[in-house]
Amino acid sequence: MKQSLEEIISLAGQCRCGHCHDDIPIERMVVGRDAFEQLAAYLRQKQYRKAALVADERTLAAAGQSLCDKLENESIRYTVCLVQPDENGDVIADERSIVQVLLETPNDADVMIAVGAGTIHDITRFSSYKMKIPFISVPTAPSVDGFTSMGAPLIVLGVKKTIQAQAPVAVFTHTDVLCQAPKAMVAAGFGDMVAKYTSLADWQFAHWMADEPHCPLVHQLTEQALKACVDHIEDIAAGGERGIRVLMDALLQSGIAMLLIGQSYSASGAEHHLSHYWEMEFLRQNKRQVLHGAKVGMSTPMVIERYQQVLLPLLDELEKRPEPMDEAVWRRFKENAAVIRAQLESLQSPERVRAMMEKVGGAVAPEQLGIDPPLVERSWREAHHLRPNRFTMLHFLNEFVL
Ligand SMILES: [Zn+2]
Ligand SMILES: [Zn+2]
Structure with a gap:
């Protein structure tokens, strides 16, 4: 609602x-x-x-x-x-x-x-x-x-x-x-909403790990907007008034949630940083731009996959601090291990998010948007520098683990 x-x-x-x-x-x-x-x-x-x-x-x-x-x-x-x-x-x-x-x-x-x-x-x-x-x-x-x-x-x-x-x-x-x-813009709007799976998880992580400001109401409003879109995916894919209205209300609600805290924490995590990185590369190459929501809707399942593949094994071996992990950061990670694990395990599965994006007619792989594998590789290592003060899980992986 x-x-x-x-x-x-x-x-x-x-x-x-x-x-x-x-x-x-x-x-x-x-x-x-x-x-x-x-x-x-x-x-x-x-x-x-x-x-x-x-x-x-x-x-x-x-x-x-x-x-x-x-x-x-x-x-x-x-x-x-x-x-x-x-x-x-x-x-x-x-x-x-x-x-x-x-x-x-x-x-x-x-x-x-x-x-x-x-x-x-x-x-x-x-x-x-x-x-x-x-x-x-x-x-x-x-x-x-x-x-x-x-x-x-x-x-x-x-x-x-x-x-x-x-x-x-x-x-x-x-x-x-x-x-x-156009249908592509509806798919993009839906993509900007599924991005909240990872943006909210990154925000929560940043709060646990680095005391980034957090507000339960902003979190809840954003989550509620995401849920409305997922619950009405059939209507949204059909493009009728009912679905389009749900989507627009959700986008506005996510926008108001951001205004409440005066920052984009709730709506923009690593999936957005990857997208911004690609956008800048497209600008450098003078390539035609791709809709923002198309990129973040596609990058979200990639980010979920990476977080689950790299962070869950790390949580399984908490006694072995990886080199060159900063001691204070590692302590924080260990202290919050249980909640971080619960959050990673409760994330929507990448397959399910891709199926949703496909359903609304959105892209599910970088190549579909003209983003080639070397650019994807580079963005995994560098995209977090675009927002150096956001302690996303991607930031954590790049700065302290890998
Ligand atoms: Zn966005
Ligand atoms: Zn508040």
Whole structure:
């Protein structure tokens, strides 16, 4: 069962984990057929008079007309900035797109509206932050859980970095638009959710091993969202309104959970670090990008497999400290051996996760996404350096065991 925004905020108020959960900037979250009417009413109520829409050609075609009609009905003035794709035909969140959006957004705009998937959101998130105006999220595909995040992963001078910007003030997503999204984007959204098997396990591990901040509510909300997707996999694979709604609600819930703790701990572990590593290599080679969720949905069973194959034998031989294992780290590992074992054994099996990804039409092997074996090998050894302060199991294996 998913929780409404109000329920989550109320649960957060009762959470005793010690972390501040007061900074949720999101005021409205609407998933439904009346999303655009509600968006227009919200703009009116907030007295936003001039909206700057940011979209690309595809997302404007998917949602633009019906959204613009509603804005006109409410006599809200708006401009549309169509972000141009690069030479590969991809819209990229890089300096070129950002300058285009900044140039085409009128100086007197009082709100920006991101109409699109993850990339359009990241461009708008950053541009609106720099223009010191709020932005509203209008997801056009259930493809990722980052719509509501604060951080904008941007590619600057060819290198991807996440820059802290701002979360949207509201989210309005029309289920008819979502249902028309390409199947690959639905599979990607599902992939970003199955990634929670390993991201949650890595987060828990980091908490046990390195006292990384932890919040049981954030953990539970994320787990609940994952479970909803797994329970409704048939509906999601069928692509009907019911399944798409479950998936979108789950992605939003995972996003809100991240906002509660102000970090991506719950939603991004080694499976995401591998994916980011591959993405950077693709950028270097100027290869066409692969959907984020396609990569993390594929890497999740790989990570489960590796963790079970390498860590379980280590737990079986706790008396033999491997060289050159740091003594303090080894002590921590031994102290937490029972919970770590229970967690590894309770992880979903890699075969089952692959079967789920196949069911929704996602990739299950690196080659299907153009990721070759030498790159996979290198990423196993180096991907954890992308987030050096996250004590994932991959970090532990690379820095202390192998
Ligand atoms: Zn993700
Ligand atoms: Zn908490």
